[in-house]
Amino acid sequence: MFKAAINAELLKDAVAALAVIVDEVRFKINPEGISVKAVDPANVAMGIFELGSSAFDEYNADECEIGVDLNKITDLLGIADKNDTVRMELEEENHKLLIDVGGLSYTLSLLDPSTIRAEPRVPQLELPAKVVLNGADLRRAVKAAEKISDHMLMGVSDDTFYMEAKGDTDQVRLEMGRDQLIDLKAGEACSLFSLDYLTDIVKPTNKVNEVTLSLGKDFPILIDFEIANGSGRISYLLAPRIESD
Amino acid sequence: MFKAAINAELLKDAVAALAVIVDEVRFKINPEGISVKAVDPANVAMGIFELGSSAFDEYNADECEIGVDLNKITDLLGIADKNDTVRMELEEENHKLLIDVGGLSYTLSLLDPSTIRAEPRVPQLELPAKVVLNGADLRRAVKAAEKISDHMLMGVSDDTFYMEAKGDTDQVRLEMGRDQLIDLKAGEACSLFSLDYLTDIVKPTNKVNEVTLSLGKDFPILIDFEIANGSGRISYLLAPRIESD
C-alpha cells in the first residue's frame, strides 16, 4: 500500500535531482519514507536519495518497491503549477500508479522493478576533507570550467578550497578561503572529475544554500545536500578521473 | 474600398487564431466587418472568423474580397508594439495592401483570391452537448494529453465533462463537474480528436475566459470563442477520428 500527497514543486525538484543519474529507478517505499540508490549506466556516478514521510502532506505506506520511468513523471509535473498538490496512490494488483494533479488524473504503468538495475552497494570511503559552500558558488565554478575544459580539479590546500580547470591554452581557478565557505575541514584532497557529470549533478544545487563536499586524494567526491526543507537528502558519489599527464 | 485602423495586439491575436487553420486566406470585407471561412489542407479542421467593424478604431469598407498570406502579416506584426495602431488601406487597382504600423509603411502584394481555395460550406450539425469552460483549463488538458497520446477523447457523461487520452501504457483524464464549468448542457457526447489539430486550435484560447465546446457522439466538435472584446468571434470545427480499437 502506498498513498501520499506532496507539493508539486518539491516533488519536481526531487525527481530532477534523481534524473541526473538515471531514467528508470526502483523506489523503495516504507512507512518512514521513500529511498532510491542508483548508479548511472557508465558506473561513474551514484545517487542516494531519501525523502522522509514528513516531506509529504499525507503519507501512508507499507513496505514495497516500485519501478518508475522518471521522464514520465517529469513530463507530467511539467504541466503542474508549483503550488499544486500531487496525490499518488499505488494500484498494486495491476502495477499502476494513480497520480492526480490539478484536476488531471494520470494512470501510470509502473516498470517491473526486476528489470531495473539492482540497488548498488554504497562504498565506505574515508574522505579526509570536507567543504560546505553555497550551491550557487559551486555551480558557477563548474559553468566557468566547462568553457575551458572537460574535466575539473577539486581540492583543499591548507585552509583553501579550490576548483581548477585547464584547457589547451587557458585555465580558470576558483579559490575560496575559510571565510568564504560555510564550513571547512582541511585534509589532503585533490581529485580530478569529469565535467560531463559535474555539470548535471551541480544543476540541482543551484537553489541549495548548503552543499557539503567530501574529498580525498584521487578519491571519489561525495556531494551532499538537503531537499524538501530538510525532510530529504540527496548524495551523489562521483568517481575521479585519472589525470592523463 | 477598404481603409481601417486597429490595435496591433488585437489584430495579432486574430491573425494567430486564423493561422492555426491555413496560411493563405480570402478575407471577405463588407461595411459591417471582415469574415473568413477556411478549411485546412487535409479537410480536418474548419475556421470561421468574424471581426465586426466595432473592433476597429476606424473602419470604412465597400464589399470586396482580398487574398492574404497570413505569414506575412504575422511577420510584420511581430515588430509592432502591442499598443501600436495598425493602419491599412487597400489599393484596389494594383492589388496592394498598404499597412502602416509604428511609422513603418509596408506595401503588401495581395494574392489573387481565385487562387485560394474557395470558402467552404459550413455543415449544419446537431450537437447535443454544450460545455463552457475557461480556455486555460482546456489548454492544460490538451497539453497533458499530448504527453501520452496523439488523440484525445472528449465527452459528457451525466453532469460531467471529460477529456481523456490513452497511450500504450498510460492514460490521463480530466473530469470537470457542473460546478467547475461555466456552463454545461448535458447530452450524449463522446468523440475522439487528433491532438495535432487540437494543440494548435487550443493555443489561442489560452487567454480566453469563456470557450464554448459543442459536442456529439462521434461527431465534429465546435470550439467557439469571442475575440476583440466581443467584437469578433472564432469558431473551429474539428472532424472526429474513428477509434481504431
Next chain:
Amino acid sequence: MFKAAINAELLKDAVAALAVIVDEVRFKINPEGISVKAVDPANVAMGIFELGSSAFDEYNADECEIGVDLNKITDLLGIADKNDTVRMELEEENHKLLIDVGGLSYTLSLLDPSTIRAEPRVPQLELPAKVVLNGADLRRAVKAAEKISDHMLMGVSDDTFYMEAKGDTDQVRLEMGRDQLIDLKAGEACSLFSLDYLTDIVKPTNKVNEVTLSLGKDFPILIDFEIANGSGRISYLLAPRIESD
C-alpha cells in the same frame, strides 16, 4: 604593463560591439585607453573602437599591443553578474592575460598580434548627410527590412531620412522627418546596404540613445555611437552594395 578594472556589463557591451566585426582582434593599449581598428574577413565592414581610461575603475598601462580571441572573453563574461568588477592584468613575458571576475581567476593565453590581420587604414570620406536618431528606431527598421529583403536602402531626401527594403513582391519603408530625428544635416544621400551586416551592426545600438549615421550617394555609411557612458566610442563603416537593377 597593463592592469585595469572595469564593470563587467560595460566590458560585455563593448566586446559584443566589436565581436560583430571580427573574432580575433589586436587591442592597442596605451596610457590613455584601449583602441581597436578591425575589418571583417570579407572587407565589407570596419569597426573602430575606443575605450578611454575613464571607462575603467582602475587603469594603468604602458604602450603595448595584445591579440585577443573575443569569443573567449564573451564566454567568460557570460558567467559574470552585471555588477561584478572585472580585473585584468597582463603577464607580458608569457603572453597571458590574468582576468579575475567574481572570485574566478582566468589565465587567458593571448594571440600573437602578428598573426592577426593588421589594422586597416580608415578611409577619409566626405559624407554629405548626417542623421542622429534613437538606436531602437534604427534597429526596428532593420528588423522590418530583414523580413522582406536582404538589402536595404538608406538615404536622405529633403528634410526626411528614409530606410527602404524591397522584396520580390512587397516593400517596407520608414520615413523620419526632422521632428522625429534628434538631428539632421540634409545632403544628397542614398545607398544600398547588405542586411546581413546591418543586422549585426545594429544589435549593439538597441540601448543607445543617440546613433549618428553619416551617408552619401552610393557611399559607405558611418554608424557611430558612444559606449561606456561617453568614455568610449564605436564607429562602423559599412561598404555600399551596388544595386543590381
